[in-house]
Amino acid sequence: MKAHGDAGDYYGKVFARTEPPFAFVDLDALTANAHDLLRRAQGKPVRIASKSLRARKIIEYVLGLDSGFQGIMAFTLDEALWLHGLGARGVLVAYPTTDTELLGALAERTAEDPEGAPVVMIDSPDHVELIEHAARRSGTGTGTDTGTGTGVKTCLDFDASFWLAGGRIRIGAKRTPIHTPEQAAAAARRVERSASARLVGVMSYEAQIAGTGDAVPKRPVANRVIRLMQDRSHRELRERRALAVEAISRITPLDFVNAGGTGDLELVASEPVVTEVTAGSGLYAPALFDRYSRFAPQAAAFFALPVVRRPGPRTVTVLGGGYVASGVPRWDRAPVPAFPPGLRYDGNEGAGEVQTPLIGPAAEHLTVGSPVFFRHAKAGELCERFNELHLLQDGEIVDIVPTYRGEGRCFL
Structure with a gap:
């Protein structure tokens, strides 16, 4: 991509004969961003967050750039099943679903392709029960207390928010109720008892770090406060996440521990317990990423x-x-x-x-x-x-x- 100052002239010439409105991606800038994400990931695989790209050819382009990009994190089960049907394997669904029809389809896909079928997110016994109900209806599951190590692959969403004042103040996204290692172990035991589900992974997203810019223009004091909070939050989470993974691993082996987003790749990649990281937005580098001090992606x-x-x-x-x-x-x-x-x-x-x-x-x-x-x-x-x-x-x-x-x- 051309220097920022003459980018307008550059794009104006390229698209001189293209009638607006239109959208475009600068592959030169995207490729530079991709390589920077891999650098920040410090050798750990980067799973692509599809909700940040929403174009199959772009996802395929990034996956083909470097072996460091491995796998897709989808934002819905419907999307994951579609991608799986087109050849994607082991797609991780970032958010739980209550759609029993789709869960039944997932159970059927899993019976046909036990290792390559999508992995669905859970954080509650209710989610496991929905999987069991859907599996029984589809004829692929039998019950809740005869765990066999087969069934729909699930991933436990572990809370990455930062708690202060004994939990009375919570900084971060309101996602999962699984905050302590003990709660994580209890959730793992519930899945272990199921004949229709199996736990293969743990995921955390540190919204207060990855999704919060610390270099907002004209806000020097607020930026310093944010950096202090993020540093304390990561130090606390690093220890708590390791204890949770250890507790779960005593119950069932894990295939992966996923964490992070574009905004904090280098932090979570430094954790020994984390086996893979996730990024997506940093490839396009939208305007909100102008407000981060740790990296400077190119607008793509x-x-x-x-x-x-x-x-x-x-x-x-x-x-x-x-x-x-x-x-x-x-x-x-x-x-x-x-x-x-x-x-x-x-x-x-x-x-x-x-x-x-x-x-x-x-x-x-x-x-x-x-x-x-x-x-x-x-x-x-x-x-x-x-x-x-x-x-x-x-x-x-x-x-x-x-x-x-x-x-x-x-x-x-």
Whole structure:
């Protein structure tokens, strides 16, 4: 990718004959990001988080780059079954499901392909019971107390949040109730008693570290507080996670211990107990990753919208643009107008569903039909807005590939 200062001219020339709106991925930047993720993973396999990419050809491209990328972490069971049907093996589903029809399909797939079928996430006896119920209905399971070491593969979601004041203050994502090694062991024993499920892995996601930027502009004090919290949190989690894995391993052998995200790969990779790490967003490097001090990825995913109106001398209006990212509603969840530089939102309208006004000196030089290039605040959510991605490499468009949406797939 060209230096940041002339990237707008670079992309403008490449896409001079491409009518916006469109989305694209700069494979040169993505490849550089991929190699940096592997460096930070310190030799441990990197499982790709598909929810951050949402385009099969991109996932396949990354898996083919280097043997350090191994496996996929899906965000729904429906997606995992689809990927498995297309040849992916051992897909890990990051979140539990209550869909007994899909769980029944998983039980059938597991009977056909015991080792290659997807692995489903659990954190409650309720999840195990749902698997047992679905397995009985599908004719692949018999009960709950005759464990045989076969059945649907499961992974235990172990809480990575940081507790203060005896748990009265909890910093991190509200995910799993399994916080202590004793709770983890109890969950493992419940799976061990099942004839329809088997525990093969443990996963943790440290949202307060991996998903929280510590270099937010104009917030030096808050950034120092965040770094202090993250350091204390990781030191506490490192010890607690090791004890939990030890407790589970006394009950059943584990195939993997997964942890991390783009924001904390080097931290979790340093833990002896962790056997693999997960990353995805760092490949596209959306705008929220500009707020981290430990790494500096290259922006690799963009979308372009056409100027369709000029309401004033320093104001243009582009078509669409209301692609606001998930999370707490704030300005940092809005797409970032990247090129040409010098554009900003109108505070009274923001990024709109059908039109987005942009103001600033750069607007003076834009004409009706000119493209404005944006970066999404997050990663994979961009692909829910476009059917295809233009792939750019060495200054040329080398391919156009479908997103999940372009393949007619919407998993959430």
